[in-house]
Amino acid sequence: MTFSKNIALGDPSSNYQNFIDLKLRLLCCRYWLLNLWDCHDMIFPFWRIYWNRNEGGELIHLDDVYKMTPDTLYIIPPFTSFSSRFSKKHMHNDGIHVSGRHLTSDYNEDDYLDSSLIHFFIHFNLGVPFDNVYPGIIEIQVTDYLRDRLEYLTGRLKVENQDFKLTFNLKLQAFIKEVLTNIGPELWKAINIDDRVLKVIRFIEANINKKLTNTEIAAIVNMAPNSFARLFKEEMHITLHNFIQNRKIARSCELFEHTNKTIEDVAFNLGFSDRYHFSRVFKLVTGLTPGIYKSGKYT
CATH class of the missing domain: 2.60.120.280 (Regulatory protein AraC)
Structure with missing residues (x-):
């Protein structure tokens, strides 16, 4: 019988298994x-x-x-x-x-x-x-x-x-x-997207509270900003700027559902300049104001 090198983990097999990480x-x-x-x-x-x-x-x-x-x-x-x-x-x-x-x-x-x-x-x-x-x-x-x-x-x-x-x-x-x-x-x-794009997406998720520039993001995968922007659009069918906006609004929805944070708090936590800028982006993405979303008057 062949044993894996990392027997301390309790798996006696040397066969590598690749699982998809679903974060429900x-x-x-x-x-x-x-x-x-x-x-x-x-x-x-x-x-x-x-x-x-x-x-x-x-x-x-x-x-x-x-x-x-x-x-x-x-x-x-x-x-x-x-x-x-x-x-x-x-x-x-x-x-x-x-x-x-x-x-x-x-x-x-x-x-x-x-x-x-x-x-x-x-x-x-x-x-x-x-x-x-x-x-x-x-x-x-x-x-x-x-x-x-x-x-x-x-x-x-x-x-x-x-x-x-x-x-x-x-x-x-x-x-x-x-x-x-x-x-x-x-x-x-989406599971077959380019590894460079996936690396950037993970970086965006981990730094969703920051203001991210195209230059900073492209540097993560050693690409020129314009070249990476084209690659991202080809892979994700959305511009990098719009993707970041969407992810920030997605995070804001989670905060509204699971915390008692005010609209001002959420805007600040996600790197928006003020509540009004956040509210404009939120309505642009969802069609609703943050206040209506927080009220739950939709399904």
Whole structure:
């Protein structure tokens, strides 16, 4: 038998194994009764999974309208521009207009099937480079396993929607990962990006609170700034400047979800000159002001 040189790690094999490092970070998970869901031209720096128990919900991306059914999950990658509506109570043709409330165990869902949209959603990030895949709306058939998980997750959310136990967290993460395994390989081309670009992306993530110049970034991989900028655009289909802006706004969304930091604090922590500069960039990227995002008046 051949033993690995690093037997102290407990692995007796000398075969090298290359695993993909997926850094799943949960932002929110909710189960709502929606009376109004008129949201237009939303663009957010995180993944979404949507599921409706009843019909009436619609998603619009480019010229395509997706009529949502209980047999389908809808995955929306980061930076996908899309709109949503509850067709039975569609009132607004622009802006963000949401009206609803958390479902609790006090509600009998069957009583609201005709009047409201029973809506489950998850927001999350996957880390570099998987938060930079191609935009679109992906439809996934609800299997028996996924339906069982949906019943568990929505049932628990009706009882508790703030301080989750370890079991719920593990099952929620397992649900997300199972859903993602149903996405075709064409979506995951980001894992094959140039090593120089990937090195820079990791540097940006580690220094997201700093003001980074093209010259400083290009020097990391010993390239001229203009040459690296072209390489980055070819690999990532976005300019280096816009990518950094997007990553800063993605980080700000995490801070708003998981801390009590003010808009001023977040702007300062991410290297913006002031709150007003940060707010302009945030709205440019997401279509919302930081104040509206913090209020949670969107889904």
